[in-house]
Amino acid sequence: MMAARDGTAAREAEPIIRCRGVAKRFGTQTVLRGFNLDVMPGETMVIMGGSGSGKSTSLRMMIGSIPPTEGVIELFGRNICAMDEDELNGVRKRFGILFQSGALFNSMTVAENVALPLHEHTDLDPEIIDIQVKIKLELVGLREHADKYPAQISGGMKKRAGLARALALDPQILFYDEPSAGLDPVTSAQIDQLIIALSKQLGVTSVVVTHEMDSAFTIADRMAMLDKGRILKVADRSWYEALRDEPTDVAAKRGEDERLIRQFLRGDPDGPITERQSSDAYEEALFGPEPERVLLPTPSLEPTRR
Numbered sequence: 205m206m207a208a209r210d211g212t213a214a215r216e217a218e219p220i221i222r223c224r225g226v227a228k229r230f231g232t233q234t235v236l237r238g239f240n241l242d243v244m245p246g247e248t249m250v251i252m253g254g255s256g257s258g259k260s261t262s263l264r265m266m267i268g269s270i271p272p273t274e275g276v277i278e279l280f281g282r283n284i285c286a287m288d289e290d291e292l293n294g295v296r297k298r299f300g301i302l303f304q305s306g307a308l309f310n311s312m313t314v315a316e317n318v319a320l321p322l323h324e325h326t327d328l329d330p331e332i333i334d335i336q337v338k339i340k341l342e343l344v345g346l347r348e349h350a351d352k353y354p355a356q357i358s359g360g361m362k363k364r365a366g367l368a369r370a371l372a373l374d375p376q377i378l379f380y381d382e383p384s385a386g387l388d389p390v391t392s393a394q395i396d397q398l399i400i401a402l403s404k405q406l407g408v409t410s411v412v413v414t415h416e417m418d419s420a421f422t423i424a425d426r427m428a429m430l431d432k433g434r435i436l437k438v439a440d441r442s443w444y445e446a447l448r449d450e451p452t453d454v455a456a457k458r459g460e461d462e463r464l465i466r467q468f469l470r471g472d473p474d475g476p477i478t479e480r481q482s483s484d485a486y487e488e489a490l491f492g493p494e495p496e497r498v499l500l501p502t503p504s505l506e507p508t509r510r
């Protein structure tokens with residue numbers, strides 16, 4: 205594969221995804237303020253950020269399902285924003301998407317779900333498709349459940365089935381939106397290992413949107429922190445690890461963006477994110493300015509992660 209996890213050779217290659225000045229507005233709401241992001245072949249890029257920070261919206265633009273208001277998104281060196289639907293469908297065959305719910309068709313078995321993209325996008329014989337489906341189900345550990353319907357399998361199995369379907373056309377890029385959301389810790393860890401295995405064994409490039417920090421640190425080669433429609437930082441996982449583990453007195457000397465990232469990584473109850481929330485003038489808009497607002501301490505909110 206193309207030097208994914210050591211990150212060195214991959215850096216010299218051309219990006220497989222290039223975002224430049226990508227902004228998105230819905231009506232008067234600016235969701236993304238114009239971000240730049242390069243994803244290199246073979247790497248796993250984790251995009252993290254709080255709820256509503258614009259993660260899913262970024263992903264939806266990268267897969268060409270909604271257009272950016274401004275900016276350019278290139279996949280495989282070609283601007284997808286300038287493509288018509290036919291051209292876009294050609295590009296879509298080269299990447300897979302794992303949606304939050306798995307997005308399986310309930311009236312089809314697991315195997316039929318995985319076979320669907322092959323029927324839709326290839327002229328392969330049914331026997332060949334059968335073999336392809338078996339290989340993909342084996343990859344995600346679902347071969348024995350091929351003939352079950354989505355209602356008959358667990359949430360984690362649905363995720364894996366969705367992943368097998370995303371892999372059906374041997375994509376070069378896999379996009380994941382919250383792959384471990386709603387899963388128990390062990391199942392979630394299994395999905396993480398699967399993402400790593402696909403990257404190592406098949407050399408796929410992965411873009412993973414998540415706010416699960418354990419998962420992010422397990423799978424990422426590089427990470428991008430999104431906050432209120434801005435990418436605050438794109439860096440190697442090791443940079444984020446060092447920031448997370450930095451002693452509080454040292455970190456206190458950092459700028460606001462990095463202190464904010466650190467709070468997010470650690471799940472600390474206090475820091476720039478909470479200060480900002482408390483000063484967000486919602487209450488003031490409702491009740492008028494308060495002479496002195498006291499933030500109650502939240503002793504029950506111990507950080508659950510380092």
Ligand SMILES: Nc1ncnc2c1ncn2[C@@H]1O[C@H](COP(=O)(O)OP(=O)(O)OP(=O)(O)O)[C@@H](O)[C@H]1O
Pocket residue numbers: 230235253254255256257258259260261262415
């Ligand atoms: N189609 C849409 N029309 C209008 N507003 C939208 C649309 N899609 C997203 N938004 C808004 O964009 C903002 C970012 O949403 P997005 O789904 O990208 O957040 P997110 O970072 O994925 O959050 P979460 O972690 O909760 O999934 C939200 O305020 C949302 O209401």
Ligand SMILES: [Mg+2]
Pocket residue numbers: 259260261
């Ligand atoms: Mg989302």
